[in-house]
Amino acid sequence: MNGTAPGRLLLVPNTLDHGAQAVAIESVLARGVIEQAAALRHWAVEDARSARAFLKRVAAVTPLAAPLQELSIVELPRPRKGSREEVAPAAWSALLAPALAGHALGLLSEAGLPAVADPGANLVAAAHAAGLPVVPLAGPSALLLALAASGLNGQSFAFVGYLPQEADARIRRLRELETLSRQQRQTQLFIETPYRNPALVTALLAALQPATRLAIGCGLTLPQGWSGCRTVGAWRLEPPEVPERLPAVYALLAG
Amino acid sequence: MNGTAPGRLLLVPNTLDHGAQAVAIESVLARGVIEQAAALRHWAVEDARSARAFLKRVAAVTPLAAPLQELSIVELPRPRKGSREEVAPAAWSALLAPALAGHALGLLSEAGLPAVADPGANLVAAAHAAGLPVVPLAGPSALLLALAASGLNGQSFAFVGYLPQEADARIRRLRELETLSRQQRQTQLFIETPYRNPALVTALLAALQPATRLAIGCGLTLPQGWSGCRTVGAWRLEPPEVPERLPAVYALLAG
Numbered sequence: 270m271n272g273t274a275p276g277r278l279l280l281v282p283n284t285l286d287h288g289a290q291a292v293a294i295e296s297v298l299a300r301g302v303i304e305q306a307a308a309l310r311h312w313a314v315e316d317a318r319s320a321r322a323f324l325k326r327v328a329a330v331t332p333l334a335a336p337l338q339e340l341s342i343v344e345l346p347r348p349r350k351g352s353r354e355e356v357a358p359a360a361w362s363a364l365l366a367p368a369l370a371g372h373a374l375g376l377l378s379e380a381g382l383p384a385v386a387d388p389g390a391n392l393v394a395a396a397h398a399a400g401l402p403v404v405p406l407a408g409p410s411a412l413l414l415a416l417a418a419s420g421l422n423g424q425s426f427a428f429v430g431y432l433p434q435e436a437d438a439r440i441r442r443l444r445e446l447e448t449l450s451r452q453q454r455q456t457q458l459f460i461e462t463p464y465r466n467p468a469l470v471t472a473l474l475a476a477l478q479p480a481t482r483l484a485i486g487c488g489l490t491l492p493q494g495w496s497g498c499r500t501v502g503a504w505r506l507e508p509p510e511v512p513e514r515l516p517a518v519y520a521l522l523a524g
Numbered sequence: 525m526n527g528t529a530p531g532r533l534l535l536v537p538n539t540l541d542h543g544a545q546a547v548a549i550e551s552v553l554a555r556g557v558i559e560q561a562a563a564l565r566h567w568a569v570e571d572a573r574s575a576r577a578f579l580k581r582v583a584a585v586t587p588l589a590a591p592l593q594e595l596s597i598v599e600l601p602r603p604r605k606g607s608r609e610e611v612a613p614a615a616w617s618a619l620l621a622p623a624l625a626g627h628a629l630g631l632l633s634e635a636g637l638p639a640v641a642d643p644g645a646n647l648v649a650a651a652h653a654a655g656l657p658v659v660p661l662a663g664p665s666a667l668l669l670a671l672a673a674s675g676l677n678g679q680s681f682a683f684v685g686y687l688p689q690e691a692d693a694r695i696r697r698l699r700e701l702e703t704l705s706r707q708q709r710q711t712q713l714f715i716e717t718p719y720r721n722p723a724l725v726t727a728l729l730a731a732l733q734p735a736t737r738l739a740i741g742c743g744l745t746l747p748q749g750w751s752g753c754r755t756v757g758a759w760r761l762e763p764p765e766v767p768e769r770l771p772a773v774y775a776l777l778a779g
Contacts, residue, residue: 280669280673295554295555296555296556296662297554297556297557297662298554298662299550299551299552299553299554300550300551301548301550301551301552302552382668382669383672384671384672384675385668385671385672386679387678390674390675390676390677390678391675392675393672393674393675394675394676394753395675396675397675397752397753397754403673403675403751403753404751405670405672405673405745406745407540407551407664407669408662409662409664410665412668413637413640413665413667414535414637414660415660416639416640417637417638417639417640417660418535418648418658418659418660419648420639420646420647420648420649420650420651420658423639423640423641423642423645424641425682425683425684425685426683427680427681427683428680428681429680430679455682490662494659495657496657496658496659496660497652498648498649498652
């Protein structure tokens with residue numbers, strides 16, 4: 270890493286145990302990826318505290334290029350709380366300064382692949398606009414692990430983020446997704462904040478058709494993780510227990 | 525692994541270098557995943573030849589539980605060529621025999637996560653129907669790496685598989701995806717057989733609107749891999765070179 274090397278943005282995957290008990294980092298991340306993370310001196314991260322925790326786990330496998338406190342770790346800008354304003358493009362470009370100066374810059378999320386369901390996509394877009402190479406390192410995505418474990422249609426699927434929180438709006442959205450799934454033969458994936466998992470499961474079993482297949486991937490890659498897929502009718506006879514403390518991904522395919 | 529242990533189906537990720545020069549397996553797969561693969565004696569695979577090649581790479585990192593030729597490696601059933609008949613459900617259940625007898629059974633695709641864009645999803649569904657635990661092991665998906673590297677909307681995205689081969693039908697499908705992307709603010713991902721990459725790029729640049737953003741993730745995790753994202757108008761001035769021998773993932777987001 271020096272001024273003549275080409276700068277670039279490395280998308281560094283994290284483990285999937287955010288908010289749960291830590292797993293061994295080498296159970297989910299490749300040695301080569303851990304080594305590339307250890308070599309980075311510049312980071313743009315979703316959360317500095319969890320990034321430092323990640324780097325400590327990296328350091329336990331392979332030495333960091335510099336002591337943790339000497340690394341540059343900058344958090345991604347966020348819109349002011351309650352504001353609907355977007356972060357100004359200049360704020361994203363400023364974060365790229367190390368890469369524009371010829372360094373490798375790591376982008377890290379709190380869990381899984383950065384820039385998939387977090388604000389990092391703006392930094393990736395800014396890197397492309399600046400002509401910087403964007404290099405995604407191999408790592409797991411809870412969304413895709415849940416899809417693979419569902420046995421539902423993996424040739425056509427959509428991830429739609431979070432459902433509305435308000436009860437009536439959530440039911441309408443679920444029925445809309447069910448109809449879309451039936452018309453397009455497309456698996457629909459969505460997530461929920463862990464503490465709302467039990468309420469979402471209740472809503473799913475109430476709102477969806479009995480023949481719709483519903484898959485749940487809960488705490489995947491964790492020791493207590495599990496996956497299940499049944500028709501809504503079958504789940505109603507034996508409702509799934511999705512704890513408030515584990516991340517879960519939901520997938521449905523209308524019958 | 526014995527008759528009293530619970531059988532289960534392990535979804536084992538493969539590397540992403542199928543059809544290209546092999547990368548170091550430890551650059552993309554976690555040590556823990558490689559060790560779990562090495563411990564398996566029973567496999568259901570998309571292709572036996574590539575599965576044996578994968579297991580040789582595994583064996584170079586950690587010893588296999590038994591010599592390669594003593595492992596049970598069974599290919600997934602395929603519909604007869606040219607037939608539109610589906611494989612009978614009994615054929616999938618038969619593959620699960622080792623798991624039903626209390627063994628761990630590995631499911632392996634030619635590249636990336638099994639059961640996402642390959643026939644393995646049927647085996648996963650059969651495992652759920654038989655009440656067997658389904659355990660996805662952490663590994664990369666070319667689709668999600670391409671999405672992360674695109675900088676496009678990762679909060680809402682769809683994978684739609686292959687586009688039609690016939691020119692007019694392909695243009696209609698592309699315009700349909702573009703409209704859908706605009707209406708739903710949803711990134712649309714698709715793939716193509718590598719040797720048709722150049723023809724697809726030509727079609728994309730001809731059919732899509734200049735303001736639509738088009739991302740290409742080509743040979744991701746390979747040394748010669750690259751990612752790019754520009755508007756269609758900008759790509760027209762400097763068309764991307766997507767070789768006939770590298771797997772590529774395409775993503776568009778209408779402007």
